[in-house]
Amino acid sequence: MVLTDPRAIRALAHPARQRIIDELYSGRVLTATECAELAGLTPSATSYHLRALSRWGIIERAEGSPDGRERPWQAPATSLVISSQSTGAGRLASQAMMRSNIDRVMEQFEELPGDDPWDGVSAMNRSRLWLTKAETEQLDKDLMEVVNRYRRGRSAASHPAGTRQVSTLIAIVPTGKPPANGDAE
Numbered sequence: 110m111v112l113t114d115p116r117a118i119r120a121l122a123h124p125a126r127q128r129i130i131d132e133l134y135s136g137r138v139l140t141a142t143e144c145a146e147l148a149g150l151t152p153s154a155t156s157y158h159l160r161a162l163s164r165w166g167i168i169e170r171a172e173g174s175p176d177g178r179e180r181p182w183q184a185p186a187t188s189l190v191i192s193s194q195s196t197g198a199g200r201l202a203s204q205a206m207m208r209s210n211i212d213r214v215m216e217q218f219e220e221l222p223g224d225d226p227w228d229g230v231s232a233m234n235r236s237r238l239w240l241t242k243a244e245t246e247q248l249d250k251d252l253m254e255v256v257n258r259y260r261r262g263r264s265a266a267s268h269p270a271g272t273r274q275v276s277t278l279i280a281i282v283p284t285g286k287p288p289a290n291g292d293a294e
Contacts, residue, residue, distance in 0.1 A: 110166070110167070110185060110186035110188065110189050110190065112165070112167070112189065112190065112191055112192065113192050114165070115202055116165070117165035117166075117167065118191055118202035118203055118206065119201075119202040119205075120161050120162060120165050121162075121189075121191075121202065121205075121206045122202050122205035122206055122209070123158065124209055124212075125148035125149070125154075125155070125158055126148075126158050126161070126162060127209040127213065128147050128148050128213070129144045129147060129148055129155075129158065129159070129162070130162070130167065130168070130184075130189065131213065132144075132147055132265075133168055133182060133183060134184045134187070134188065134189055135265045135274065136184075136187075136263075136264020136267070137265040138181045138182070138183045138266070139181055139182055139183075140179040140180070140181045140182070141155050141156045141180075142155075142179065144158075144159060144182065159182055163182075166185060167185075167189070168183065168184060169182070169183060169184075169185045170182060170183075171183040187260065187264075188260075191203050191206060207280075210278060211278065211280075213276075214278045217276050218231065218233070227273065245283065248281065249281050256277060256279070
């Protein structure tokens with residue numbers, strides 16, 4: 110799912126909504142009560158947030174539970190992409206969402222016990238590269254292809270034995286001033 114409307118992107122900016130979206134887009138199907146536990150909110154406050162996300166098509170109702178009392182929620186796609194930085198509101202909403210994602214990954218680093226047998230594979234890599242605009246676009250495409258290769262056919266509900274959820278964060282940020290010759294393809 111690709112979001113371009115700044116108002117839809119703004120709907121993502123709330124930290125509780127980010128936590129819920131993170132779980133639903135991992136393939137889980139959750140009730141409002143389960144989402145409330147994740148977000149640390151009351152079920153009624155969480156229902157408000159779920160309806161707001163639903164209005165923009167960011168999440169949707171799943172098939173009802175067997176007893177019919179709780180109606181679960183799910184993601185309508187396997188990934189969520191923000192693609193609107195052109196307007197001031199879109200840019201601010203995108204930045205709020207990015208900050209929330211970065212904060213969540215940092216929390217996950219902090220929550221990982223030192224004696225966890227997978228601790229040795231946790232990593233963060235920061236690089237400074239000198240690329241043209243076209244090379245930067247290709248880098249983004251290449252990185253997403255790698256992530257999607259590992260994502261295919263795997264979700265919280267369906268994944269091979271011996272796997273564990275792993276969070277990734279890929280950021281590409283041009284810094285400094287643009288080249289004097291424009292885009293510098």
